[in-house]
Amino acid sequence: MSGSLDFSPRILMGPGPSNVDARVLQAMALPPIGHLDPEFIKIMERIKTMLREVMLTDNELTIPVSGTGSAGMEAALCNLIEPGDRCVVCVHGVFGGRMAEICARYGAEVVTVEAPWGQPTDPDDVSQALAEGATKLVAIVHAETSTGVLQPLEEISRITHQAGVLLVVDTVASLGGHPVRVDEWGIDVCYSGTQKCLSIPPGLAPITFSPQAVAALDSRPTKVANWYLDMSLVRHYWGEERTYHHTAPVNALYGFHEGLRLVLAEGLEARWSRHQANHELLVAGLTEMGLEMLPDPNYRLWSLNAVRIPEWVDDVAVRQRLLNEYDIEIGGGLGDLKGNVWRIGLMGASSTPNNVLMLLGALNEILD
Amino acid sequence: MSGSLDFSPRILMGPGPSNVDARVLQAMALPPIGHLDPEFIKIMERIKTMLREVMLTDNELTIPVSGTGSAGMEAALCNLIEPGDRCVVCVHGVFGGRMAEICARYGAEVVTVEAPWGQPTDPDDVSQALAEGATKLVAIVHAETSTGVLQPLEEISRITHQAGVLLVVDTVASLGGHPVRVDEWGIDVCYSGTQKCLSIPPGLAPITFSPQAVAALDSRPTKVANWYLDMSLVRHYWGEERTYHHTAPVNALYGFHEGLRLVLAEGLEARWSRHQANHELLVAGLTEMGLEMLPDPNYRLWSLNAVRIPEWVDDVAVRQRLLNEYDIEIGGGLGDLKGNVWRIGLMGASSTPNNVLMLLGALNEILD
Numbered sequence: 001m002s003g004s005l006d007f008s009p010r011i012l013m014g015p016g017p018s019n020v021d022a023r024v025l026q027a028m029a030l031p032p033i034g035h036l037d038p039e040f041i042k043i044m045e046r047i048k049t050m051l052r053e054v055m056l057t058d059n060e061l062t063i064p065v066s067g068t069g070s071a072g073m074e075a076a077l078c079n080l081i082e083p084g085d086r087c088v089v090c091v092h093g094v095f096g097g098r099m100a101e102i103c104a105r106y107g108a109e110v111v112t113v114e115a116p117w118g119q120p121t122d123p124d125d126v127s128q129a130l131a132e133g134a135t136k137l138v139a140i141v142h143a144e145t146s147t148g149v150l151q152p153l154e155e156i157s158r159i160t161h162q163a164g165v166l167l168v169v170d171t172v173a174s175l176g177g178h179p180v181r182v183d184e185w186g187i188d189v190c191y192s193g194t195q196k197c198l199s200i201p202p203g204l205a206p207i208t209f210s211p212q213a214v215a216a217l218d219s220r221p222t223k224v225a226n227w228y229l230d231m232s233l234v235r236h237y238w239g240e241e242r243t244y245h246h247t248a249p250v251n252a253l254y255g256f257h258e259g260l261r262l263v264l265a266e267g268l269e270a271r272w273s274r275h276q277a278n279h280e281l282l283v284a285g286l287t288e289m290g291l292e293m294l295p296d297p298n299y300r301l302w303s304l305n306a307v308r309i310p311e312w313v314d315d316v317a318v319r320q321r322l323l324n325e326y327d328i329e330i331g332g333g334l335g336d337l338k339g340n341v342w343r344i345g346l347m348g349a350s351s352t353p354n355n356v357l358m359l360l361g362a363l364n365e366i367l368d
Numbered sequence: 369m370s371g372s373l374d375f376s377p378r379i380l381m382g383p384g385p386s387n388v389d390a391r392v393l394q395a396m397a398l399p400p401i402g403h404l405d406p407e408f409i410k411i412m413e414r415i416k417t418m419l420r421e422v423m424l425t426d427n428e429l430t431i432p433v434s435g436t437g438s439a440g441m442e443a444a445l446c447n448l449i450e451p452g453d454r455c456v457v458c459v460h461g462v463f464g465g466r467m468a469e470i471c472a473r474y475g476a477e478v479v480t481v482e483a484p485w486g487q488p489t490d491p492d493d494v495s496q497a498l499a500e501g502a503t504k505l506v507a508i509v510h511a512e513t514s515t516g517v518l519q520p521l522e523e524i525s526r527i528t529h530q531a532g533v534l535l536v537v538d539t540v541a542s543l544g545g546h547p548v549r550v551d552e553w554g555i556d557v558c559y560s561g562t563q564k565c566l567s568i569p570p571g572l573a574p575i576t577f578s579p580q581a582v583a584a585l586d587s588r589p590t591k592v593a594n595w596y597l598d599m600s601l602v603r604h605y606w607g608e609e610r611t612y613h614h615t616a617p618v619n620a621l622y623g624f625h626e627g628l629r630l631v632l633a634e635g636l637e638a639r640w641s642r643h644q645a646n647h648e649l650l651v652a653g654l655t656e657m658g659l660e661m662l663p664d665p666n667y668r669l670w671s672l673n674a675v676r677i678p679e680w681v682d683d684v685a686v687r688q689r690l691l692n693e694y695d696i697e698i699g700g701g702l703g704d705l706k707g708n709v710w711r712i713g714l715m716g717a718s719s720t721p722n723n724v725l726m727l728l729g730a731l732n733e734i735l736d
Contacts, residue, residue, distance in 0.1 A: 007407035029397035032385045039375035070614035203617035246438035249571035
């Protein structure tokens with residue numbers, strides 16, 4: 001082995017990647033087989049079945065996109081949008097803003113519904129935006145990694161479907177850590193990433209399309225502008241036809257298979273409870289230290305804890321000491337919140353009471 | 369470990385993936401660290417340096433795209449093309465056709481230069497196409513995996529640059545197995561995949577942009593239509609700014625790092641010679657069995673050997689016996705050549721005399 005791949009293992013408590021179970025890493029190190037090998041096709045079939053269970057959906061088109069969570073976002077949007085389509089995009093952080101940016105690149109007429117960073121989008125604002133013009137889709141982030149806000153979805157879903165509009169939801173930072181009920185909540189396209197609450201290395205983006213979303217894809221008069229992410233092609237590789245589109249990232253899919261298996265072995269409810277309990281433990285400890293959370297208690301993510309940096313504290317110096325002296329990674333603020341918050345991830349395998357205790361202890365020493 | 373990831377290891381002699389050295393697999397199983405961790409940034413820097421050596425280029429913008437070889441193709445084209453640009457695309461197989469398709473999706477005026485499948489493109493045809501209109505780029509496949517044809521590039525590069533046009537070259541099936549001299553041959557954008565002659569699992573696409581290609585990107589009046597592959601953004605993550613764009617596929621990059629190290633440890637010249645020698649061994653054996661190669665001897669790839677299937681032979685039955693009885697994967701024909709050729713890969717770690725002997729032995733038994 002190259003001496004040059006020497007580095008300290010880290011305790012990953014930032015906005016992702018999170019720590020990965022050794023069984024997932026071992027699965028990724030199995031020798032690749034062909035992407036059309038019958039043995040590999042069996043693995044693909046099991047992946048689809050397990051992913052439906054994790055996403056709580058019966059949607060047939062439920063697969064991992066061969067790119068990171070951002071590719072999932074682009075796949076969700078580019079497959080639905082045709083030039084001129086009106087898209088209502090809810091923006092209450094960096095990732096809502098990114099959705100708006102991507103919609104615009106595909107020629108959409110973008111209408112943003114803004115909420116202050118640290119707060120969720122108000123359903124009434126969505127209602128009003130939908131009333132102002134015929135709309136193709138509403139796009140919203142369920143778990144805003146930049147602000148630590150959990151966005152309630154049920155009321156917005158009701159309003160969106162009442163208007164006959166498709167609902168696209170980003171669950172990159174919630175799937176596997178918070179309840180994400182794709183079918184029950186009426187989400188038409190839901191995507192996520194692997195490296196957060198699923199605790200699988202970054203590189204894949206789980207995505208699911210409702211029958212209504214597939215119908216919209218099927219009835220496009222124009223081709224999807226993006227070839228690599230064109231679901232009208234990709235689905236025939238993941239479907240019974242097995243038509244070659246691009247070479248599947250075989251070893252990443254081994255890890256995905258094993259990671260999904262571990263999520264289901266733990267059980268979704270148990271996993272959500274674990275994320276909630278460790279979040280509460282962290283917030284209690286931070287509060288005791290006199291630190292304040294950014295979001296209101298009603299809208300706090302369990303997986304990503306945005307805490308205000310006191311004015312007397314040097315953001316970068318603290319994070320560097322955590323990394324260099326304690327091998328603990330936490331995240332700095334993103335976009336408008338740069339320098340104002342830390343983002344402490346408790347995702348997947350990183351969400352343990354011991355990690356919370358370690359971080360609180362280290363912060364106590366550094367801030368003392 | 370899940371019993372469900374049980375499968376036979378295979379000897380991969382198809383069009384990719386190829387077999388992977390255990391050291392690369394072990395590297396991929398190292399625990400992930402953060403994509404902005406200073407330790408990870410060191411790994412990224414070494415990757416860029418090694419990739420430049422493998423691609424024989426000094427181009428600063430030389431990185432792996434976070435997707436498979438097909439994403440590399442799309443990244444090469446979408447970053448240069450603006451709606452209305454005239455693109456001359458050389459088509460002598462499936463992948464040239466795919467380039468034309470992608471160019472069209474980005475709004476290009478596509479002019480194809482066709483050659484019969486099994487033959488390379490004639491430089492005179494490129495010359496003529498360039499004479500007929502102001503052109504943005506010429507796109508061509510160096511190693512056409514669908515036909516086994518090696519495309520000479522130097523004359524076409526001369527013609528293209530004489531016309532003041534950018535040259536985009538697909539080296540998915542040649543980089544690491546055949547000489548690919550990016551700077552010497554004047555290639556403006558060159559991309560490849562990892563899972564062929566580099567023998568790294570699929571999931572990344574090495575790509576390099578010449579200063580002229582970067583200038584074209586910089587002077588675009590319009591944004592790149594594809595957000596995930598937008599090099600004007602991605603380069604600031606791989607550059608000194610380290611600006612977050614998407615979460616890098618950390619573990620895939622560990623494997624990429626180790627795979628590049630192994631390529632350079634062997635040495636490019638030695639590696640090319642090995643690919644040539646094993647190709648010659650295979651062709652001699654196939655010829656002795658009375659089988660014929662599709663391409664002319666002057667234009668044969670060493671990495672991908674397209675051999676005509678005799679009329680009396682059942683294509684699928686032979687490939688199934690190879691897979692089921694011998695655990696050897698070879699490829700069937702693609703597109704127009706389906707049922708007419710086998711595609712035998714001798715790529716990277718799969719290119720060994722023993723693999724050639726095994727396959728010849730197995731084919732002899734099956735065809736006997």
